[in-house]
Amino acid sequence: MAALRQRLARAWPHLRVILVGYHVAAIVVLSIPPAGALNNPAMWRSANTRSDIAGYAAALGQVGVEITPEELGARVRDAAATFGRIRELLAAPFAGYAALVGARQGWAMFASPQRVPAEVHVDLEIGGEWRPLYRPHDDAAAWRRATFEHNRFRKFNGRFARTFIPPHYDGLARWLAREAAAEFPEATAIRVRLYRYRTLPPAEVRAGRRPEGRYEHERRFVAEELR
Amino acid sequence: MRRLWSSAVELLGRREPADGLALFRIAVGLCMLYSIGSMAAAGLDQVFWVDAADGGMLELRSGDHWLIRALGGPRAPVIGALVPLGLLLALLVTVGAGGRVVLLIAGQVYQAIVRSDPTIIGGYDLLIGNALWILFLAGATATLSVDARLRRGSWRPAVEIAAWPRYLLILQILAVYTTTGLSKLGVPWTPAGGFSALYWVFQEPTWRRFDMGWTAAAPAVLVLQVATALTWIWEISAIFLLLFYYYRATPARPGRLRALCVRRDLRLGFVAIGVALHLSILLTLNVGPFSWISVAYYLNLFHPDELRALARRRPLRAGGEDPAHMDSIPGGRDPR
Numbered sequence: 180m181a182a183l184r185q186r187l188a189r190a191w192p193h194l195r196v197i198l199v200g201y202h203v204a205a206i207v208v209l210s211i212p213p214a215g216a217l218n219n220p221a222m223w224r225s226a227n228t229r230s231d232i233a234g235y236a237a238a239l240g241q242v243g244v245e246i247t248p249e250e251l252g253a254r255v256r257d258a259a260a261t262f263g264r265i266r267e268l269l270a271a272p273f274a275g276y277a278a279l280v281g282a283r284q285g286w287a288m289f290a291s292p293q294r295v296p297a298e299v300h301v302d303l304e305i306g307g308e309w310r311p312l313y314r315p316h317d318d319a320a321a322w323r324r325a326t327f328e329h330n331r332f333r334k335f336n337g338r339f340a341r342t343f344i345p346p347h348y349d350g351l352a353r354w355l356a357r358e359a360a361a362e363f364p365e366a367t368a369i370r371v372r373l374y375r376y377r378t379l380p381p382a383e384v385r386a387g388r389r390p391e392g393r394y395e396h397e398r399r400f401v402a403e404e405l406r
Numbered sequence: 407m408r409r410l411w412s413s414a415v416e417l418l419g420r421r422e423p424a425d426g427l428a429l430f431r432i433a434v435g436l437c438m439l440y441s442i443g444s445m446a447a448a449g450l451d452q453v454f455w456v457d458a459a460d461g462g463m464l465e466l467r468s469g470d471h472w473l474i475r476a477l478g479g480p481r482a483p484v485i486g487a488l489v490p491l492g493l494l495l496a497l498l499v500t501v502g503a504g505g506r507v508v509l510l511i512a513g514q515v516y517q518a519i520v521r522s523d524p525t526i527i528g529g530y531d532l533l534i535g536n537a538l539w540i541l542f543l544a545g546a547t548a549t550l551s552v553d554a555r556l557r558r559g560s561w562r563p564a565v566e567i568a569a570w571p572r573y574l575l576i577l578q579i580l581a582v583y584t585t586t587g588l589s590k591l592g593v594p595w596t597p598a599g600g601f602s603a604l605y606w607v608f609q610e611p612t613w614r615r616f617d618m619g620w621t622a623a624a625p626a627v628l629v630l631q632v633a634t635a636l637t638w639i640w641e642i643s644a645i646f647l648l649l650f651y652y653y654r655a656t657p658a659r660p661g662r663l664r665a666l667c668v669r670r671d672l673r674l675g676f677v678a679i680g681v682a683l684h685l686s687i688l689l690t691l692n693v694g695p696f697s698w699i700s701v702a703y704y705l706n707l708f709h710p711d712e713l714r715a716l717a718r719r720r721p722l723r724a725g726g727e728d729p730a731h732m733d734s735i736p737g738g739r740d741p742r
Contacts, residue, residue, distance in 0.1 A: 192418065192419055195415075196414045210581050210582075212585075212589055235593055235598060238596075238598035280539045281513045281538060281539045282539055284585075286529060286582050286589065288586045288589070289607055290590050290591060291591065291592025291593075291594070292603045292606035293610045294594075296609075296611055298611050316611060316614075316616070325448065328692060329445070330694035331445065331454060332454075333612050334526050334612075335525060337612030346465065347525065350464040351463060354453065354463040378610070379622075380602075384622035385624070
């Protein structure tokens, strides 16, 4: 037993190099953006990504490389798919370890700032008239603002601009409607909509223009059915 | 190759005072406490982390962690038990009670809670999860802890622990910055987009704390363009800070950059930009405890002796209190 212990003690420093090396490799490889993010069709369809590709196509044009945004987009998408496949191969030996011990990586933050944001708006129908109940950053419609301004709620709502997932939006709309119906007994209906607009560049803001948007994904609920 | 291996063995065998990692443990515990506590205080734990079948907002199915699956999925009673347990564990991590077992369980319970709903996971969740795993490996309750008081009769006994967990935490935070910089492929981060990224970030309603329309004024736009370029370059180049440690461990070798690193503590510049960046984020955007946990990782950039010197406002010596003590690198000298 003592001999075994001695052998283990001698081997431990070498084993430690292997284990730490494995962890280092896991950090490095898993920090590369995953294929899921690169191959998300909704991401490629988003106004933001299309704007990025158009911007790069224009920049290439200025240095004499003529390419349309569509051609560039197709090439970038192919390259991203290949990159994603290689990344998955590299990541395979580490994924289980990272998930088990909590060494997951994934650090794409503000990778492409949102230029076409979407806001969740909630309205109440009282006496046949619609009244705004909640608008982000609007003191006149600040129902449950503290709740909606929690960072996790912000993250959840912010996703609708980038990758709209219908079941998530429907879940949110129904939950909002249920809460509003319970809190406002005088309300006859609740309406949840997504207000999407293009953020104005600085010059247009300085010229006094205001962003103009449109409503999407309207969901209406009869209050009585939710109580 | 044999020499490199021996160097690695020697490097990972290093030990150092335990109080640096203990400070980091306290910071991580507080961030965990805030992360779970703020959700519970807002009543959102039962909204986001519980399945629609039990009154939650979304159909979460079984969650994205083995523990939550083993407990039967994100049902109301499961989350109702895990959230208070998570808060208790965060408290124990902060005060350093329960040794490695608590650190291990805290990491698993934290992940089980936040991965109940993977749609609202943030970068800070990953940083907290990574930190708890390394703190467990390090046995980070050796000092500044209830454990130390019970076992050694002192809150702050002079004990040493392995140094390699701190090296891993340095790599972790530098990998975060560099890969987040490399992920910033949106055209506004580049000259082609006029380095306009931060302007757009501040206009987005999702994260900003208040109206940032004033940033459209010409002088503000210029400041934001400089800040965008600085942020992007700083993030991408963060990983090169590892060179600083290498150069400081091998001061006898030639090279201008090495000489500069030996003469000047470039970490302080890195930390100054990082703190300014995170302070700006804290003031203008609501991204949860991301800035707090990121800055907490900065503690690991310094050897515990250096942290003491900083606390006493003494200058940091090049070599003698080298943070990573990487003098085992071939050709390097022992700084002590």
